[in-house]
Amino acid sequence: MAMVLDKVVPFGRSMDEYIRIFNLTNADLNKRIIGIGDGPASFNAEMTSQGKSVVSVDPLYQFSSDEILKRFDEVVDNIINQVKATSNDWVWSYHKSPDDLRHNRVKVIQEFLSDYETGKESNRYKVGELPKLAFNNQEFDLALCSHFLFLYSDHLDYGFHLNSVGEMLRIARACHQLSQITEAAK
Numbered sequence: 001m002a003m004v005l006d007k008v009v010p011f012g013r014s015m016d017e018y019i020r021i022f023n024l025t026n027a028d029l030n031k032r033i034i035g036i037g038d039g040p041a042s043f044n045a046e047m048t049s050q051g052k053s054v055v056s057v058d059p060l061y062q063f064s065s066d067e068i069l070k071r072f073d074e075v076v077d078n079i080i081n082q083v084k085a086t087s088n089d090w091v092w093s094y095h096k097s098p099d100d101l102r103h104n105r106v107k108v109i110q111e112f113l114s115d116y117e118t119g120k121e122s123n124r125y126k127v128g129e130l131p132k133l134a135f136n137n138q139e140f141d142l143a144l145c146s147h148f149l150f151l152y153s154d155h156l157d158y159g160f161h162l163n164s165v166g167e168m169l170r171i172a173r174a175c176h177q178l179s180q181i182t183e184a185a186k
Contacts, residue, residue, distance in 0.1 A: 010072045012041030012108045013146055031141035042108045045115035057128040065113050072109050131163035135171045143172035
């Protein structure tokens with residue numbers, strides 16, 4: 001049975017998860033990074049505490065800390081119960097169990113919320129959404145999108161995905177260079 005998500009849910013990931021998901025090196029972590037669709041991830045907070053440069057973009061950031069936490073609290077048990085019901089479909093090497101996953105997500109949102117207001121004031125958390133972002137061409141060195149484009153493919157069509165990837169390529173130098181290599185290989 002597949003997980004059912006009727007709408008985008010506020011689940012975030014930690015810096016360690018980002019490092020593992022994207023195989024980020026120390027050199028990558030020292031680049032100007034944009035996290036797209038970051039939601040309540042603690043990645044920005046953790047990176048900032050280490051003096052790194054991250055801007056996170058998500059429509060969720062139009063809401064207050066209390067509103068974000070309320071929405072998280074409304075969905076977390078449903079999601080964890082769906083995971084428990086399909087636990088054999090999951091690889092439990094990072095999170096050891098559905099309860100461990102829940103514990104991690106709670107820890108991540110708490111760290112995010114402790115940084116959220118300060119981050120909004122310093123323009124590290126910006127309201128925005130794919131497929132069009134209000135940034136200059138190649139303004140960032142690296143663009144990351146942790147799960148949004150994959151998890152909601154039933155809700156967002158091919159054109160949305162294509163335009164979104166194109167937008168990420170436009171605003172990030174590393175992606176732009178990759179697109180030039182890809183074009184040259186055709």
